[in-house]
Amino acid sequence: MRRIMLWIYLHFPHLLLDQIRRCRPPEAPLVITDGQRQTVLQACPAALQQGIHPGMRLKTALTLCAELEILCSDRHREHQLLEDQARWLYRHASPVSLCPPDGVLAEIGSLERLYGGLPAVWQTLEQTLEDRQLTAWLATGHTPLAARLLARSGQGECTPDKARMEQALARLPLPLAEFDSATLKRLERLGLSRLGEVFSLPAAELARRLTPEVLAHTQKIRGTRADPRQSWQPPHTFRQQVDFLQEIEQTQGLLFPLQRLLNELEEDLCWHQKDTDCLLLVLKHRHHEPTRIRIRTSGPEHRASTFLNLIRLRLEQHSLKAPVAALILAVRRFLDYQPAGGSDLLGESQDLNEAWHTLISRLQARLGEQALQQLAPQGDHRPERAWTARPVTLTNKPRPEQSQALPARPFWLLQGPAPLDQVPETWLSGPERISGGWWDGQRVQRDYYIARLSGGQLAWLFRDLNGGWFVHGLFG
Amino acid sequence: MNDALNTLMQDSRIWQGHKQVRNRHPAESTGYTALDNQLGGTGWPRGALTECLLDAPGIGELQLVLPLVRQLSHEGKCVFWLNPPHTPYAPAMARGGVDLERIIMVHPQSHSDLLWTLENCLRSPVTGLVLAWPGKLASRDIRRLQLAAEAGSNICILFRDREFAGHSSPAALRLELTAGSHQDLKINILKRRGGWPGQRCTLSLQRTETAPVSRTPAAHGARAASQP
CATH class of the missing domain: 2.30.140 (Spermidine Synthase; Chain: A, domain 2)
Known part of the structure; x- marks a missing residue:
C-alpha cells in the first residue's frame, strides 16, 4: 500500500527576535535590521504597536520610536537558530529538513498512528512552540512546496484533505507563490492573479511560453513531479547561544539565561539518553578574546540543577574581565547514560555514590581540579619517587594486599x-x-x-x- | 525562704549537677585503650570537633590518628586531609594498612576556601573523617565547623599550634600533645565535653623498630652540619 505523504511546514517569521525576547524580559521595542542597518526586517509586538512594520526604513522607525533597540541580522546566527528548532522538531517527527533561512519541514503522514490522529500531532507542535515562546506559522501540505506556500501565506490549517489544500493553494495570490520576479511580472501581464489560474494553464504551453523551470515549480507544488528533500540529521554536539542586547557586567546576571540553557541541555540529554561530564561555557566580549570556562563534573551527570550549582561556584571565583555580549554553552563529550544499578532496596549505596560525586565536583569547581589529589605508592626505591599524586577518581577496585614487609x-x-x-x-x-x-x-x-x-x-x-x-x- | 529557694531553683542560670543529662555522643575508639579510658571509655567524638594542639608536626600525631584512619578507610568512608604541613607519605600509609583509595588530599589556596572546604566535607555523608591543619581560626569559624560536623555526624580533627591552648574554643575535645622522652606521646586533655579536663596519659607509640644503630653514624659529620 502506498503511504500517503503529508508534510508540515513551520515558518518562523521572526526567529531572531523571538530568541532575544525569550532570554530577557521585554523592555523597549525591538527591531531587527538588515546588515547595513537600513531597513527593518523584523519588529516585536511593542514596536508594531508604535506603527513600525517590517520593510520600513530604519530612519522612519526611529522617528516613530526614539528608544528603539536595534539589532543587526546575522545569517550565521539565524542558521544556528534554525538548527536549534530542527533539533527539537526532530524529537517529534522525522524526517526533518531545513528550509533556510526561516523554515523547517517535516513529514508527518507517518506519525498519525503514533499520535492518534493529525490534530494530536498539530497540538503537540503548537504546545511545544508555546513552551518555547516561539512564533511560527504552521501548515500541512500534500507536497513540501504546498506546505511551505500555505505556511508562509499564514493561511495554513491542519487538514489531511488533499482537495481542501488544493483549493487553498488555488486561492493563493501569485506574489506568494514564490516565482522569480521576471516570471511573476510576465504572469501578471498575462492577467493572472491567483495560483489556481496558473494551474489551469496547459503544461506544454506553460513550458513553451514561459520556462521549463516555471512548469517544474508548479508541478512540484501540485505533486506531479518529485521534489526530493535532504533529510536533516541532528549533530552529535550540543551548542546554544544567548545574545545580550545590554551587555552583562556581573556574573550573577549570567545565571538567569544559563538556567534556561541548562534546562534545554537536560532535556536534550534526556532525549538522547546521554550524560556528560564536561561543559564548555564561552563568554563573548565585544573587544576582548572570548573567555572559556570549562566545567567538569566528577561523574556522568545530566541534571540542570547540578550543573547550575557547579557553574555558580565557578562564577563566584571568576571575575569578568569585560562585559559579556553573548553566552555559549557547548557540550561535545557525551557518555552513555548509566542507569542506577547495584543499589539496594532503599537505594542507600547509590545515594552515597552520588553524594561522593556531588561533593568532589563541588570542591573541584571551587578550588580547581589540581587542588584535590589522591596518593598512591609507586615502585621505586628513591623516597621522593616512591609515591605519586593523581586527580581524584572513584574506583572500586579491590585493595591491593597490604604488606607489612614494607620498610619503616x-x-x-x-x-x-x-x-x-x-x-x-x-x-x-x-x-x-x-x-x-x-x-x-x-x-x-x-x-x-x-x-x-x-x-x-x-x-x-x-x-x-x-x-x-x-x-x-x-x-x- | 523556701519559696525564694524554689524560684532560684527554677532559674535556668543555675547549673544543677544532679540534673545533668549524660550526653553520650557516639564516638569512635581511638585504638589506644589508655586514651579511650581517659576519654570516658569512648574515643574520638562523632559529630564534633577535636583539637590537637602541638608544637611541631612529627611527634607522633599521625600515629595517634592512624587506627581511626585505617578503620574508616576500610569502612569505605572518605578521609580528607586539608592543608597538611608536609606530604603524607603514601608507602608509610600503605604499610600502616590504610586504604589509600579513600584518602583525599585537599590544598585550598586561601583561608576562606579552606573553611568552605572544611564545612562542605563535614556536611557530606560520604565523609568519615576530616584532618585539617587550619592555622589561625576565629572562634566564630570553629563554631560554624562544629555545627557542620554535627550536621554530617563526622569526626573532625584540627591540628593547631600549641599557642592556642590558652584560647577558649567551642571544640568538644581538646588535646595537648607533647613528645615524651622516649618514643611516646604525652596527651593532656584540656577539655572534654561531658567530663572533667586535666587527665593525662602517655601513649607509647612503636613508631619504628629500634634496631640499635650498627655503627655510630659519623656523629661528627652531623655536628659539622650544625656548624656551618
Missing part, C-alpha cells in the same frame, strides 16, 4: 630534603642505604638513619655521598 617509612615526607641544623638527641636506627636512579640520571645514594631531634620529633635523616646531612621525613 615516615608518615611525613618533606617537600625536599632540608639541611639538618642540629645534632640529634638520640640515634635510633640505621643506616639503611638507598642507592638507585642510575638508570634515569637522577642518581641517589644515601644512608638513612632514624633519630630523635631536640623537639621530640622523630626524623628520617640521611647523609649523601658528599657527607651532607639532611632531614627527609618525620615520623608523625
